[in-house]
Amino acid sequence: MHPPGTPASEATTGDCANCTLHDRRGFLREAAAATVAALGAVGVHPTIAGALPVRWVSALARVGAGPTYPVPATDGVQIDRDNQVILVRWQNTVYAFNLSCPHQNTALRWDEADARFQCPKHHSKYQPDGTFISGRATRNMDRLSVRRDADTIVVDVDAMYKSNEDQAAWAAAIVRL
Ligand code: FES
Structure with missing residues (x-):
């Protein structure tokens, strides 16, 4: 049989x-x-698949419209609630994001176990580089302008890029290490 x-x-x-x-x-x-x-x-x-650690940080200083942070030494997620900034180092690239979910402005959270961002309100999910995965949002996480100045990362919170409005600027808002 x-x-x-x-x-x-x-x-x-x-x-x-x-x-x-x-x-x-x-x-x-x-x-x-x-x-x-x-x-x-x-x-x-x-x-x-390996979890990225998260920690809560404060800016080193402020340069014009931009908080500054030490260049992250390792991959991970840093959240600066005072400035509403998320700073990510992932695969030798640094990204800065607006803390708010692009759907309805809820503060995003980092899901360390799954290595992705998740919105607590409607559960939209995003990769560490801000790319939309699933949920009610209709675009990627909003990136902020970033540049490297010696050992610091300077974020311009007045220069925010939305992937559905200016994909090229959104894609270029990174610092390669
Ligand atoms: S507010 Fe984030 S998915 Fe709706």
Whole structure:
């Protein structure tokens, strides 16, 4: 008796006479591919599967319209509530975001376990670079202008870019380390 749904031609003996033999390297390659596929299936990008730590910070100083922060030494999320700024270092790139969700201005939260931003009001989700994943919002997180000045990151809170209005400016609002 073969398992339901198994073609009789494949289940006559229960042995593996027709199976492809795999060497160890091939097995490991397939196992890795299966893991990536599984992560993709649940919406987790394989490169962000490791959690990014979050911490609450204050600006070092203010330069014109811009709070300044030390260049983050490692990947992670920093939230400056006083200035309503989220600073992210992810994969050697620094981003600054408006703290408010672009849907209805609720303060966003960082979900450390899933390595993404989540809005507590209607549950929109965003990747660490602000890219919209799902939910009621209709655009990415709003980026703020950033530039590097020696060992500091200078954010201009008066220069905010919305991805649905100026995609090119939104994409360019980064600092590569
Ligand atoms: S306010 Fe954030 S999804 Fe609605």
